[in-house]
Amino acid sequence: MKPIRKLGVLLLLMTFILAACGDGGSQTAGEPGGKSPDGKVKLSIWHNFAGDDLRAKTVRGLIDQFAKDNPNIELDAQAIPPDGYRQRLSTVAAGNELPDIFFVYAGSQSAELHKAGLLQPVTEIAEQHKDWKDKFLPGAFKPYEFEQNEIYAAPLSMSATSILYYNTALFQKYNVKVPETWDELMAAVKVFNENKITPIALGNKAPWVAQSTILGTLADHVTGTEWFKNAAAQKGAKFTDPEFARALGYFKQLVDNKAFQDGANSIDNTQAEQYFIQGHAAMMISGAWTLTNLAASASEEQLKDIDVTVMPAIPGGKGEAKTISGGAGGGMALSKRTEGAAKEAALKLIYAICGPEAQKAIAESNSMVMYDTEIDQSKVSSLYYKAFNLVKKTAITPVYDAYLSADAAEVINNGLQEIMTGASPESIAKKLQEAQARSVTP
Secondary structure, three states, X not given: OOOOOHHHHHHHHHHHHHHHHOOOOOOOOOOOOOEOOOOOEEEEEEEOOOOOOHHHHHHHHHHHHHHHHOOOEEEEEEEOOHHHHHHHHHHHHHOXXXXXXXXXXXXXXXXXXXXXXXXXXXXXXXXXXXXHHHOEOOOXXXXXXOEOOEOOXXXXXXXXXXXXXXXXXXXXXXXXXXXXXXXXXXXHHHHHHHOOOEEEEOOOOOOHHHHHHHHHHHHHHHHXXXXXXXXXXOOOXXXXXXXXXXXXXXXXXXXXXXXXXXXXXXXXXXXXXXXXXXXXXXXXXXXXXXXXXXXXXXXXXXXXXXXXXXXXXXXXXXXXXXXXXXXXXXXXXXXXXXXXXXHHHHHHHHHHHHOHHHHHHHHOOOOOOOEOOOOOHHHOOHHHHHHHHHHHOOEEEOXXXXXXXXXXXXXXXXXXXXXHOOOOHHHHHHHHHHHHHHHHOO
C-alpha cells in the first residue's frame, strides 16, 4: 500500500479547504443528478476500473448492465485510469463538483471528503439489505463510519497485504515444516540457506513493500492492534516503547539470518515475484496483487506448487497470532449534492455494484472482496482459490501506512531499508516517533 507523498497530501488538503468554502464554479463532473429533457433521471458515476484486467471489466460490466436494466436513467459513467484518479477527484472536489457516485479509497481520501462535507451517508442501503450487510467480513465498514450509526461508502474491494506464499515442492524436497511459529520460520531459513535456496523473496526497491507486506503483521503480532492505533494517535503509546523496538528487532533477525536474497533493496516487487515463481526462493510474503500477477505470468505447472498461509506467530506476542494485514480497499460513495429521484437511483446503482451478486462476480475475477461469498472454483486460478478461502477465515490487522501520516510512513518505509543495511531498530523507532508526533501534535 503506497503512502501518499507530502506534496500530494498538501494538494489534497488545499482542494478540500476550497471545496468547503467555494461557491461551485464550472461543473466539470456535471450538475448533480436531475431530469433530462426527455424525463429521464440523470446520474453520473466515476471510478478507476479503466484497465483490461478481469476485475475492471467486471465492474464496468455491472454498470453497463444497470444501464440496460434501467432505461429510465440516463447514466454518465466515466472510467478514469488509476494513476490520475486521485487528482481528478480532488480537482472536482475543490469546486464542489463531484459526480453523483464515485469510487473512494479507504483512509485519508474518504476521510477528507467527509470532513469537507462532500459526502452523504449510504446507510439506508444497509438498512434495506440487512442480510447483505451481515455477510461482510469484520471491519469492512469501519473506514467509512465517520459518524455513529452512519455508513458513507459501500465496500467494493479488499486489501490483503501479508499473505505467506510458499513453494510446496521445495518444502518437501528439503523436508522443511511450513512454519507456524517464529522458531520454525528461523529453522526453515537456516535449511534453505544451507541448500542455496533463498528463504524469502523480497523486492523492496519501492520501500513501501517491506512495510506493507511484512512489518504490519509482524509488528501487530508483537504489540497488538490497540497499541499500534494508540501510537498512531499518540495517545498513551509511542513508537519508542520497548514493544515496537522488539518488533523491529524481529525484522532485523530476518535480515541478519539472510532470509532475503542479496540486493533485495534494488529489485522491485514484480522481479521478486518472478524470482519466487521460478523456484529460486522458498517463500514470499506479499499482497493479493501477487495473485493477479502470477495468474498472468506463471504457468499452471508453476502455480500448482504454490500454496498460501499466514505469517508465523511470535513468542509472547500481545497480538492475535493468525492474521493478515489489510482491510477495506475502496468503496462507492454518494455526493452530498445528489437528491430526490437521482439519489434513489444512485443508491440502487451502488447496490448493483456492491451487492451480493456483484461481490461474487468481483471475487470470481480473481480479486479479493471483504464479503463472505461462495465462488465457482472453475472460474478462478487455483492459487487465488486457496488465498480467497484463507483470507475469508482470517482476522485482518492494520497496514501501517493506512494509519500513519505521510511523513511517518516515509520514515518507516525508508527505515526498514536502513535496517537492511545496518541501522539499529531503536534509531528507526526514534525517527518514526518524531515524525508521527509532528503530524499529530497541533
